[in-house]
Amino acid sequence: MMKKLLAECLGTFTLVFAGTGAIVINQVAGGVIGHAGIALTFGLVVMAMIHSFGDVSGAHMNPAVTTAFAAAGRFAWREVPGYIGAQITGALAASLLLRFLFPAATTLGDTLPAGSAMQSFVLEIVLTTVLMLTILSVSTGSKEKGVTAGITIGGIIALEAMFAGPICGASMNPVRSLAPALASGNLASLWIYLLAPMIGALIAIPLCIGTRESGCCKRC
Secondary structure: OOOHHHHHHHHHHHHHHHHHHHHHHHOOOOOOOOHHHHHHHHHHHHHHHHHHHOOOOOOOOHHHHHOOOOOOOOOOOOOHHHHHHHHHHHHHHHHHHHHHHOOOOOOOOOOOOOOOOOHHHHHHHHHHHHHHHHHHOOOOOEOOHHHHHHHHHHHHHHHHHHHHHHHOOOOOOOOHHHHHHHHHHOOOOOOHHHHHHHHHHHHHHHHHHHHHOOOOOOOO
């Protein structure tokens, strides 16, 4: 179990450090990375972490994913608190390191709505539903592993960040938003990014059952 928790912590640390780090560095360096570069960074780091830690912990790196796997019957509820604790620890460590490296940065990759709160709330629900539906379809049990899973999940994250990022931030991950918000002290609209991904991930479960003849919510 300790190996699993360490893998989740390291995977989430790398995800937040690279993903939100790309946002911070883009701001500091005058926009040289660009929106497309940031979206690709998120997709590529997720793909890399799935290949690195998928066989160990399943490479969830997201409390919404962990909770949805448990609700789908693929993951033991007793392990959920440990996984989420490891994810929060890794994400917060990444944001604190970015704060140390870039003390002048006013935000640390915070996710903030560009329009209304309701617009971003609905977008985050839909984006996370699509993400979780994809994860359930390509994962084995509660593990995101293998070449197909890494490329597919990384690809859908990059795609959703590419088109929806300018409006809602395309977080799809509570700890990806929580850590920079805590490290920067900017808690505005945080509730959107804590609640919406959880709702979206849970919505994906019945959709997956309804679209796959064999069902996708049994232990594999």
